[in-house]
Amino acid sequence: MSEYAEHSLDDAGEGLVEKKSFTFAQTEPFPLESGASIGPVTLAYETYGRLAPDGSNAVLVCHALTGDSHAAGVYSLSDPKPGWWEVMVGPGKGIDTDKYFVVCANVLGGCMGSTGPASIDPATGKPYGISFPVLTIGDMVRAQKVLLEHLGVTRLLSVIGGSMGGMQVLEWAARYPDMAASAIALATAARHSALHIAFHEVARQAILADPDWNGGDYYASGKPEHGLAVARMIGHITYLSDEAMRHKFGRGLQDRADFSFSFDADFQVESYLRYQGRKFVERFDANSFLYITRAADYFDLGATHGKGSLTRAFSRGSTRFLVVSFSSDWLYPTYQSRELVQALKRAGKDVSFCEIEAQWGHDAFLLDSPRLAGLISGHLERTRRDMEKGLI
Template sequence: MKEKNSVGIVKPQIFVCKNPLQLDSGVMLNEYELTYETYGKLNTKRDNAVLVCHALSGNHHLAGRYSNQDKHPGWWDSLIGPNKPLDTNKFFVIGVNNLGGSHGSTGPKSINPKTKKAWGSKFPIVTIQDWVNSQNELIKFLGISQLAGVLGGSLGGMQAMQWSIQYPDKLKHSIVIAAAPNLTAQNIAFNQVARQAIVTDSDFNKGDYYKSGVTPRAGLRIARMLGHITYLSDDVMGAKFGRRIKNSNYQYNLDTEFEIESYLNYQGDKFANEFDANTYIRMTKALDYYDPTKGNKKKLSTVFKGIQSKFLIISFTSDWRFSPKRSREIVKALLDNNINVSYAELTASSGHDAFLMSDEKYHNILRSYFQRMLGAK
């Protein structure tokens, strides 16, 4: 049975780029692959394409399913599809797994053409600027000279913002959700603790664990559990779990007692089975390094001087990891340059994860903005 308003069964594709990519680290990648998916159709003017950039643990699989047996659809299926806010009857939507990712794009577990072995620890650190450059190569391959928009939440929002800085004439709209112009010291600290959990795992082997057939599962579990704590607000954790316990009475041992413990264990186990630890480390480093002002927030207005796209910025009141204050910094810098920007600060209890939720008011704002992008009434 076909799901209502679903893009249906989808299939990933692979883009092989043979144009050398100079990374910010100084490393040159002579060739690389990006795994991507598309939904909807590119119109005859080729001006209805929207690139969706993923966050830390995301990938190219935005919507639909790979088979009828798939338990879950793509990670932003609630937003993308026929008659959904990002309507695939009107837009050609592109999702790409970033360079260094663990879902098919060239990354640490890929084979290094020089050594004929997995890159492992030798895979270079990749920045948001590098991702945008590689995404631009894909966009050119698809025959698109200008994107209708670039959309992203969290780390994806940083990429959407960087697109407007790096390729100002190649997009008309930038939709930045639950993001920031750079990370605070507290955010960098969380990322460092997560990385240390991984690199101190005895199975990490300095990043060269593929040949041994084991993975730093324990460290990756802890990293993900820590991340989940920061993605949720105290209110939503209290509402979902409170102090509820699994059994009728305390067991007075070291086993899992509270429901919140069980939830974190489940999330950690699930993630450790699906994600590559080397990729996780590099994704967090890309977050840490991103700072278009080079450490001086007074310069954000200067950095934005060349921007040509219009903006929609959305933040959530309970998001303490990327707070509304950080979004307002972006809004101010845009206004300093008389750039067209719409801003919505939404009341939500879900914390940072609110950008993934199916909130009606949130989705209506996005729907309205996307409709205006194409001049629809």
């Protein structure tokens, strides 16, 4: 994800925002699809805009693998980095907060304020570590539904997300087919390919092989910084395209005229990856990375909701869909989006599809794109009008 330069409040779009939290399952644990349960559960979340009196303008934004609830705005005037989707969420933007009440929550299992492996286990008074139960995308979505009910949202105008956020979108549509009037799935798939699972496994092994991981019990002794940094470096390679790498780095050398004849970061791309790894270690928990990647790899919409049929998984409800892929995204290639669209059409759903030409790879859905903003804005407006007319 791109770094942001310092800005003034006027540049921030949504302006000052506040991270909030909601806790539930204090008396009765929250059941998980694995058969385990957990409680209490806290979800960190942010909201933008105002909920209409009839509750008809709520939009849920679901974040990607290492994202969080901070989708837009800034926490203070001195905050150097606005939310991860600042280009899309805000007044007059693709997801217009002058029109819509937008909610974004950090997923269950995360480490940005929601209950996860780094949280304190009330039974022991220590961090859960790997005693934390294994999660699914379904568990994350069920927890989001509890939050929305707490906020007074009984129906969503739309649920929107990219990458793993797109998986949550698809899960919402299949699990709660009458709650979401529309679903906007960006750069995602109904299940991970073997290639994608392989990259996740290599990243997980980088963490597990770090001696400082200590069987997941590292909170008092020091986190596995090297393993987590390597995991992030692996991820960043998959987020970019060959064209993006050539455009951004080529074979440029880093601060030198010739090779160092050592294993220092000679090339600009090496320096970039090392920087991204160091920055990631500062903000993310290694165990959360293990749990969230595992949840994403387990996701298989057709198997879970359609007895092996993706079409059957979409057979209920009247949710309409917008599916968007990006031409240079090799992590979630366009053929996976087309498989979604074909299944939706066979299920008789209202579905629109667009492949956007973009050179930046998987990260393209996070970057400023007038075309993507226009697609999302138009889809939301059409859905809002049809809801007002009672058509959906």
